[in-house]
Amino acid sequence: MPELRIIRSYAGVQDSHKIESYIQRGGYQALPKALGMDPDDIIDLIKRAGLRGRGGAGFPTGVKWGFIQRDSKKPIYLCCNADESEPGSFKDREIIEQDPHQMLEGIIIGCYTINSHKSYIYIRGEMPYGAGVLERALEEAYENGYLGKNILNSGFDLDVVVFRGAGAYICGEETGLLESIEGKNGEPRPKPPFPAQSGLFGCPTIVNNVETLAFVPHIINRGAEWFSEIGTPKNTGTKIYGLCGQINNPGLYELPLGIPLRELIDEYGGGVPGGRKVKAVSPGGSSAPLLTADELDLKMDFDTLSEVGSMLGTAGVTVIDDSTCMVRVAQNLAHFYRDESCGQCVQCREGTWWLEKMLTMIEEGRGRMEYIDTLLDACSQMRGTTICALADGCAMPVESIVKKFRHEFEEHIKLGKCPFEREHMGEWS
Numbered sequence: 001m002p003e004l005r006i007i008r009s010y011a012g013v014q015d016s017h018k019i020e021s022y023i024q025r026g027g028y029q030a031l032p033k034a035l036g037m038d039p040d041d042i043i044d045l046i047k048r049a050g051l052r053g054r055g056g057a058g059f060p061t062g063v064k065w066g067f068i069q070r071d072s073k074k075p076i077y078l079c080c081n082a083d084e085s086e087p088g089s090f091k092d093r094e095i096i097e098q099d100p101h102q103m104l105e106g107i108i109i110g111c112y113t114i115n116s117h118k119s120y121i122y123i124r125g126e127m128p129y130g131a132g133v134l135e136r137a138l139e140e141a142y143e144n145g146y147l148g149k150n151i152l153n154s155g156f157d158l159d160v161v162v163f164r165g166a167g168a169y170i171c172g173e174e175t176g177l178l179e180s181i182e183g184k185n186g187e188p189r190p191k192p193p194f195p196a197q198s199g200l201f202g203c204p205t206i207v208n209n210v211e212t213l214a215f216v217p218h219i220i221n222r223g224a225e226w227f228s229e230i231g232t233p234k235n236t237g238t239k240i241y242g243l244c245g246q247i248n249n250p251g252l253y254e255l256p257l258g259i260p261l262r263e264l265i266d267e268y269g270g271g272v273p274g275g276r277k278v279k280a281v282s283p284g285g286s287s288a289p290l291l292t293a294d295e296l297d298l299k300m301d302f303d304t305l306s307e308v309g310s311m312l313g314t315a316g317v318t319v320i321d322d323s324t325c326m327v328r329v330a331q332n333l334a335h336f337y338r339d340e341s342c343g344q345c346v347q348c349r350e351g352t353w354w355l356e357k358m359l360t361m362i363e364e365g366r367g368r369m370e371y372i373d374t375l376l377d378a379c380s381q382m383r384g385t386t387i388c389a390l391a392d393g394c395a396m397p398v399e400s401i402v403k404k405f406r407h408e409f410e411e412h413i414k415l416g417k418c419p420f421e422r423e424h425m426g427e428w429s
């Protein structure tokens, strides 16, 4: 079955990042339509479409926009979250580099809806090419009257700026992102207040993911019913799934929400190389609890994965084959989160450090049997106890690996060494 390309209409198109290409593919037709609509009707449309945020949590976009008090005396901001630092996720990067006007049209419509006249695109520091593409796209949009004063003679004014981060994963967390734009360290804020009440510079703010915003023009153009008929009743539309790890055809695939994981891996990804078998799958970026080979028939949507204790997250799927050491996978994850913790919360700062330390000792054959339960205990103390979800993002996948692959931990400890050969472990090593 071919992909169902709504956002990825740019795939294979020459110079798809240029404004002429976007307009040729139907771009900037939703904007005049939206500018003629009542903002409440736009919110209602997005709610009826069932659009859920593609940044990880799947929060309904129309509901989030509805939280903004549009007659606030303070400025209102919309920040586009283009930080995309989650290991295993690379969908936003492609949208930015290949079709920046699509998300930009979504930003303009979003700003009109919430009565915002200033928007920031917060882009990860390691994406200088994408930042350049975005800056050129903004110039094109200003030249063509889609940005600036009195957009398309509607009386609506909007300025958008690109803000380059310095390359910290934590700046993808929405309040870490806001702190960073304010020129401070990217340290997440306790919530409440939520950004819709008190966000950037203490003003009402919406933070939305790149992919979320890219869907908006399509929903305005083609209607809520069209969108809500794709996918499953509570998980509507398509999703850009990323496939990486030990897989024959890594890449991005836009398909309806709810596609079975097995179909994604076998039909689109072409299965695992070298005739080996799937051992585990990280279904939604590195923060998602891992699934085993027995769970491949699950549907890839927010609700199904949450029901089995995992999550769709960014839908960045990493496939792990049976030659891989799961202790090493857990150690690698803990190393990343330990490195990226902003250090504000004890459970996160110390927890990620201890997880990495214990996992390293087990991997190197210096572990003791009691470490296994200590690992589980540390994970449970990290979950839901911190300012932001980074600590959960470390504890949840590590806990799932310890629980689902406990025998590998025991084997390491009994043997006093790792039973796997390093050279087979691909990008997890």
Ligand SMILES: Cc1cc2nc3c(=O)[nH]c(=O)nc-3n(C[C@H](O)[C@H](O)[C@H](O)COP(=O)(O)O)c2cc1C
Pocket: 052, 053, 054, 055, 056, 057, 058, 059, 061, 064, 081, 082, 083, 084, 085, 086, 169, 170, 171, 172, 173, 174, 175, 207, 208, 209, 210, 212, 213, 388, 389, 390, 393
């Ligand atoms: C540690 C951490 C990192 C995050 N990184 C990103 C990111 O890079 N991009 C993103 O869109 N959301 C990221 N999020 C989620 C954001 O906080 C926020 O929920 C999202 O941008 C909201 O957009 P949406 O409603 O369109 O999904 C991160 C969350 C956490 C806890």
Ligand code: SF4
Pocket: 170, 187, 188, 340, 341, 342, 343, 344, 345, 346, 348, 349, 386, 387, 388, 389, 390, 391
């Ligand atoms: S959970 Fe970790 S990253 Fe998040 S605020 Fe606390 S210390 Fe910082």
